[in-house]
Amino acid sequence: MRAPYDSDIAPVAALLADRARASMLTALLDGRPLSAGELARTAGVSAATASSHLGKLLDGDLVTVVRQGRHRYYRLKGAEVAAVIEAISRISPDVEVRGLRQSRQARALQEARTCYDHLAGRAGAALFEAMLSRGLLEPIDPSYDDPAASAYEVTDKGERQLGSIGLDVAALRRARRRFAGHCLDWTERRPHLNGALGAALTARMIEDGWFERGSARRALLVTEKGRGRLADVFGCVLG
Amino acid sequence: MRAPYDSDIAPVAALLADRARASMLTALLDGRPLSAGELARTAGVSAATASSHLGKLLDGDLVTVVRQGRHRYYRLKGAEVAAVIEAISRISPDVEVRGLRQSRQARALQEARTCYDHLAGRAGAALFEAMLSRGLLEPIDPSYDDPAASAYEVTDKGERQLGSIGLDVAALRRARRRFAGHCLDWTERRPHLNGALGAALTARMIEDGWFERGSARRALLVTEKGRGRLADVFGCVLG
DNA sequence: GGCACGCTTCGACGGCCGTCGAAGGATCGA
DNA sequence: TCGATCCTTCGACGGCCGTCGAAGCGTGCC
Missing domain, CATH: 1.10.10.10 (Winged helix-like DNA-binding domain superfamily/Winged helix DNA-binding domain)
Structure with a gap:
């Protein structure tokens, strides 16, 4: 038929x-x-x-x-x-059976990775949410329709907190690059931090051993230290 | 993932x-x-x-x-x-919406059609089964593995019955063509009658108005007369 | 403004593939 | 044995498409 x-x-x-x-x-x-x-x-x-x-x-x-x-x-x-x-x-x-290597990499990418030059993946989304709920970050224009237009500001409390891990927020404000916005993370369908702030924070965390670069292109691995520091500094708990 | x-x-x-x-x-x-x-x-x-x-x-x-x-x-x-x-x-x-014409044709083909030169479709399978169960036809080699090798014989009762509708079974036996075998009917997944006997029987039934040729290539339509005669002569009832 | 980077467009090259007629093989019926 | 039918193989033709380097455009960073 x-x-x-x-x-x-x-x-x-x-x-x-x-x-x-x-x-x-x-x-x-x-x-x-x-x-x-x-x-x-x-x-x-x-x-x-x-x-x-x-x-x-x-x-x-x-x-x-x-x-x-x-x-x-x-x-x-x-x-x-x-x-x-x-x-x-x-x-x-x-x-071709590529063995466990690739699937482990895929799982790692879901956990944490760089998006251009800032943190993405589950960790990126969790950190962004934690910063907002802790009042370290404040939305100015949290436009979801057009992520490029989104904008955020660091609160006084945030500035202190970020200063404690070695980040000069005032200097970042003077950068020509957009200060802080968000990307939509397609894996998570949740936003993560962007812009000069997002990049500097990510670089600082890697520099300080919270994350290590994985074997895959953009993969990041949370270290034990990073897990603890994320919880202490940002109240961010990873699954 | x-x-x-x-x-x-x-x-x-x-x-x-x-x-x-x-x-x-x-x-x-x-x-x-x-x-x-x-x-x-x-x-x-x-x-x-x-x-x-x-x-x-x-x-x-x-x-x-x-x-x-x-x-x-x-x-x-x-x-x-x-x-x-x-x-x-x-x-x-x-x-392209082809309308009802084609789907009606498809249904007609399922009901009855010619397979090369003999009856196939639901009607063909039903007729074949009826002839076997009524004892008009006897399997000599009902090989399902190799339909080409299958062979059947017409019983005395069958010869009388077929004679009553104008079929000269004795003459068919003398034909050079294989006398009677079966094809597997893929729509029905059931066999139907084949060979000189199948062809002659089919031709006779069409000639006598049991079936009419449909518009589609191989389609046959059972007539009211055919429906009655199939039941009377062969004990074959169509759905 | 100047540079770097990511992406697209353009033009040219090369190869693969769908198409058919003609011829050959297989099967069946007369 | 002969012709008819169904299907395959062969050879040739034509066109479409994947490929890349070079050039152009837009964007972001300094």
């Missing part, structure tokens, strides 16, 4: 039929947005080629894009797209 | 990325096997092109093939293949 109408599946299938595009889509499977450059590296092609591919995926409504500064972050368009990729994977030969 | 291993989905997707192959696979979605020629017509390509496509689908393990006489019947390899096609359909634009 055939359905009363058929779909033209060939054009969509053609988008999946290229190795480079297939790698990109597979990399996006977990829902985390990736920049065009990261996708190019994942697929092993030049930026020009990747751009062409991403344009086609956009036209085909398989991905969406969000501009954030100089970057463009791509995501799968929806669960139905992911379902297609998984269905095809089921009847495709496995290419 | 990414799976510990990935699949190479591009080659499979490439098989779906051609319009002709996509039509063929969609036509096979309901599980009914179709011959290479039927698939060529469905896709609107030449026999040569269709053969090339079917070879690729075979290599890619998306379909299986069964030889039956001069025909080669293709089927989807499994439910997982069907799942892929349906998943892609869900994110592909609908192409």
